[in-house]
Amino acid sequence: MFEYAPAPESRSVVDLKPSYGLFIDGTFVDPTDGDSFKSINPASEEVLAEVAEAGPQDVERAVRAARKAYDKVWGPMSGRDRAKYLYRIARLIQERSRELAVLESLDNGKPIRESRDVDLPLVAAHFFYYAGWADKLEHSGFGANPRPIGVAAQVIPWNFPLLMLAWKIAPALAAGNTVVLKPAETTPLTALLFAEICQQAELPAGVVNILTGAGDTGRALVEHQGVDKVAFTGSTDVGRAIARSIAGTRKKLTLELGGKAANIVFDDAPIDQAVEGIVNGIFFNQGHVCCAGSRLLVQENVADRVLESLKRRMAQLRVGDPLDKNTDVGAINSAAQLERIRELSDAGSAEGAERWSPPCDLPDRGFWFAPTIFTGVTQAHRIAREEIFGPVLSVLTFRTPAEAVEKANNTPYGLSAGIWTDKGSRILWMADRLRAGVVWANTFNKFDPTSPFGGYKESGYGREGGRHGLEGYLNV
């Protein structure tokens, strides 16, 4: 392996306050009951800031602020003017992208190379894309007179904190809704910086409200009677609980849940490209990706060649300081997530699969897990069925395209899938049969604001991104 000189990105661009309040009705306020929690850097376990924990009364205040803003300001405002606020936000994100990227890597643990080159450009692009829809909704294909729904409660995960915020807030605001958003408890900081950007954009008070907190805060928010729309990204179990809790209400629901994607490699695929795709599929963002290609299905006659090449490539991955521009794989987001990855990986070994990781020095402090593959995995193994949400790949083999389809679809999830082959007709044949919302052929983990994203089956319902992403925020 080549020697690299460390190339750390400077933290000085980020100006963190020691503590943050809740963002309600355009200002930062203290929580009603004064509770707080700490957000830490998962790469070092250092405390980054103290963050308010919103209780039921804070939820009440935020929903009321959002309702007032919807009734008095944002609902009546012309689409043309809503668009201009969203364009402002998009520009402010571009202007402050370095600051946001560094803070994202600090709070989340993802490599700066990803937060800088993937997350932040997509965040800005998302606001830019939906800004343009705000004054064109009648042309969006959802009837002649599409109307906003009202107040949206949005709960997002920790794997792409700011990007998930953008996926939620941009279409909601473009369609004329107001929002109360709860970021994940381990990654609240970029959402709070986004609140400052809303202030800087002079977005009317109450249009965006940010409530930090954990599961109880999220539950109080989605169950609040003043909420008209619920959008959640996270685990399938929590998604199920939300679907139950809103049963019998008027609330409209979209869910972006877990996945166990098959990344299918045929014997005619360009092996080097496929290996890059496999690595990108499972080790991008430490595997904290709901659409990660966590099950490699490789055609039996090339399995040895693919695995050999994959192992060689994995040995080149640099695991370590997220702020180092050379880093490929950063820190696991939390101690709890690290524990889950360990538990499932241990189950993989215990159930008889063969575990392999490249030699890899991990830092002493923080939460780390070396890139890992399991071979000899069967469909019955837990590591082939359960979402690990970490840098752990399960390798299975197949002989025929039909067998690949059977195995790929043999999961309650249906978020994404990958196909690697040189044969165009086979790509289209496979793509027709894979029960997944996004199919990447000869590529993987590509995202774009114009491209709808979302799952089949227990990966949730509704789409985010593109024209389709408006539907969940409109009464049509």
Add this chain to the structure above:
Amino acid sequence: MSERVAVRKTYKLFIGGKFPRSESGRSYLVQSSNVSLASRKDARDAVVAARAAVKGWAGATAYNRGQILYRAAEMLEGRREQFVALGIPGDEVDAAVDRWVWYAGWADKLAQVYGGANPVAGPYFNISAPEPTGVVAVVAPERPALLGLVSVIAPAIVTGNTVVVAASPSEPLAAVTLAEVLATSDLPGGVVNILTGAITETAPTLAAHMDVNAIDLTGVTDAALATDLEVKAAENLKRVLRPAPADHDWSVDPGLDRMTALLETKTVWHPKGV
């Protein structure tokens, strides 16, 4: 001369293209006819039949599905007097035929209207297309018995879903007669399955069934039952269509909602290059 003795019709369930009685052997009396009282087992059998039909129906060409649905409209038109004899107003039968024809025409158009190419910022071909969600359980509206039923079945199946329908308990005769229409329309067995009987008996089984992808609660009038069914449906994250308001006007243009609510959007990416 003595009057001819009429041959009466037996009203049975419609499962997998066949007309079985309820496995429970039960029936209930409607308009002087004994109608099958479907059991939970009948509901499960119907789901099995609907699942078995998914591959062929979803895999059929859109043109073919459109042809078959249009054929069903022809058969429906031809049986107009039978429905009138059951007490369905003639203009409701006409509206049902027209509704069916309207939906039939969507078979090979919806993917163009609802899907399309996405201009992503990179050298990729990217296209989104709708696909059927799979097996759909439907609680049909209590009335209008025919127009309501047609208005929930046609949008579900035209895109390639298969359905298990809990028919109106108080007016099931039109539903069984519609099944006879479908059985003579080249519609593959299992695409539409119709259960007569009590909603409270069949719907909870369908809502909780792990091999059902979506549930349409349009005809559920009891709010507590609707909530219970929605809770059950959450177990495998079924797509849920909530009950229609009591004053819903079935005669107006239905729009695309009933079709799009039962579709999944699949987006396929491929790099461009030489």
